[in-house]
Amino acid sequence: MTRVVVIGGGISGLSTAWLLGERARAMGKTLDIRLLEQEGRAGGKIRSVREDGFLCEWGPNGFLDNKPQTLDLCVGLGITDRLHKSNDNARKRYIFTGGELHRLPENGPSFLKSRLLSxxxxxxxxxxxxxxxxxxxxxxxxxxxxxxxxxxxxxxxxxxxxxxxxxxxxxxxxxxxxxxxxxxxxxxxxxxxxxxxxxxxxxxxxxxxEGKVSSSAAGPGGTLTSFREGIQFLTDTLAAQLGERLVTGCTVSRVEWNGSAWIIKTSDGMLFSADLVIMAAPAYAAATMLEALDQPLADLLRAIPYATLNVICCGFETRGLGHQLDGFGFLVPKEEGRTVLGTLWDSSMFEERAPQGRALLRSMAGGACRPELLALPEEQLLQLVRDDLRVSMGISAVPCFSRVIRHGRAIPQYVAGHGQRLEAIEERAGRHRGLLLTGNAFRGVGLNDCVASSQAVVERALAQL
Known part of the structure; x- marks a missing residue:
């Protein structure tokens, strides 16, 4: 039986392992698939945690339905009846500049009336x-x-x-x-x-x-879509359907070729052998695993930078809040000198994100321009965010709930020269038949992008097998 090992249990690895199994079964092929994930749970940065009635997303809060990739995955998983679209508030998006919130214009007349630009x-x-x-x-x-x-x-x-x-x-x-x-x-x-x-x-x-396109109330780029349980419902479903093929708490230390098979070594001494290895781990983690096999390839992967990110969830009593929260949220230009990159009004977009009579705001801080914020004490960071909410939205109330989530290496950065680096990575990886790479470090960081990359690597894997 052909053996396949997928390394990395985020959305890329989960969708790759599941799609590969489904495609192989449809073709009459039998594969022994193992998905190895170092954490005790699958899903990576996709995590939806309900605390005190508030549903906090640690990473992405959904996907846009204007592209088919994730929707097709949901069809295959049989969970389209659980999809939850954001409401029409998500159309309203704002920029905070010059001391006030400006709604992004949606057409020519509103652009001319807007004071967002001089x-x-x-x-x-x-x-x-x-x-x-x-x-x-x-x-x-x-x-x-x-x-x-x-x-x-x-x-x-x-x-x-x-x-x-x-x-x-x-x-x-x-x-x-x-x-x-x-x-x-x-x-x-x-x-x-x-x-x-x-x-x-x-x-x-x-x-x-001609009747080929139906009108919709979608916001920019489609309608933001998730699940009532949070976007983690997608990764949990993938993990459940993979069953025993998913191995958590398994840290891969090295990937080697012994002349006839791939050998995957773990930090606790376990060995897996495979005919095909698909790396779906972050670029820096894949680099460490591949150093013994191909140092130049590892160096190329390690050269992909990552931005830090702090996610700060704040819950408020809506009575006396002083803001209607009738929108998607707002972004902040760097020149404003604020701490937050932007704030999403999560409970305005999706029902059941906060208890009755309360609202949930989720702010992002840090990024490539402010990496030092990752080291701030939690209380200090929370106070800076509260100051920004007061200045931008007039919210002076004390949060009835707060949660700070830290991501030391959150989002890969496609800096100038990224295309050339990808070509070099593909050339080096192509020297090792049976070794494939996927994930958000290469051709898109969004959920749809990750699933699309998984679809592409599955087709390449089947071609090799």
Whole structure:
């Protein structure tokens, strides 16, 4: 029987192991699959914890339904009836700048009325069709792209907060092509973002007229979707369906090739042999496991940086709170000098995230630009977050619930040169038949991205087998 070992029990490893088993069974193949995870539980940074009636997400709080990957996975798992879409409040997104919250404009008239950008900033934005073309042979940073096409004010107040909200990253170092490949593709194809928006709007209008697209109340990029139990329900379901194929509390120390099979050694002396190994661990962890096998490959993996992140959950009594919380939440430009990167109004988006008469706010702090916040004492960090909530939202009440969650290496950073590094990683890994890599360190950090990467690596695995 063909033996497969998947290393790393986050969403990437879980979906890879499960999808591989399903695809093999459909093809009439029999595989002996083992998924090894060092923690005592599977799921990685996906964790939904209910405390005092508040449901706190340690990592992502859902996925967008405008892409099929995670939805298809839910269909296969038989859990689509448990999906829970965010309500219409999620359409309303804000930026805190100049001492107040500004709703992100959703159309031309609201853009002109908005005070988020100054009139010079708006005029510069309208000049986007006449921007210089992208530099040739350069992995342009997100900041350079923003200044070139949209201007410095739009970069500071729109692009940079978006980058921190998704990647907790620094736009001055982030690769546009690796972090936002669709934007780079639209510029190449249409010659500019406004031209692309007009062309795509015409295409969508035509598809609606032909009955190919149904209108929806989705917010930017689709509707945020989770489960009433929290997004951990997805990873728990994967773990339950994998059953005995999942081995937790198993720390892999080395991965070696003995000439006829892969040998996976654990820190407690256990040995697993395999015909195929799929690494779904974080890049830095995979580097340690592969050092004895291929030092250059390990060095390339270790060169992928990670940003820190603090997640601060605060529960409040809604009576006398002083804010309606009728939205997704807000992001904060770096120039504002605040502690938080942004705050999500979780109980406004999803029901049952807080007890009746209470609200749950989840703030993010740290990231690539503020790694020192990870070392702050919990009480000090919580006070800084409370100060930000007071300044941005007028909330001076003492939280009736609080929880601080620390992630020392939270989100991989796709800095300039990431594409070249990926090519080098794939070339080195390709020298070892039966060794495959997947995870969020390579081609997307979102939940949909991780599942898409799992689908791709499963097809490569089946081709090798």
């Amino acid at each position: 009139w010079p900033g708006k005029l510069r934005l309208l000049a986007e069709p006449f921007a210089a073309p992208p530099p040739v042979g350069v992995d342009e940073t997100l900041a350079a792209f923003g200044r070139r096409r949209l201007g410095d004010e739009a970069l500071r107040k729109l692009i940079a907060p978006m980058a921190s909200g998704i990647f907790a990253g620094d736009p001055e170092t982030m690769s546009l092509a690796s972090c936002f490949p669709r934007i780079a593709e639209l510029e190449r194809e249409y010659g500019g973002l406004f031209k692309a928006m007009v062309a795509l709007a015409r295409k969508k209008k035509q598809e609606r007229a």
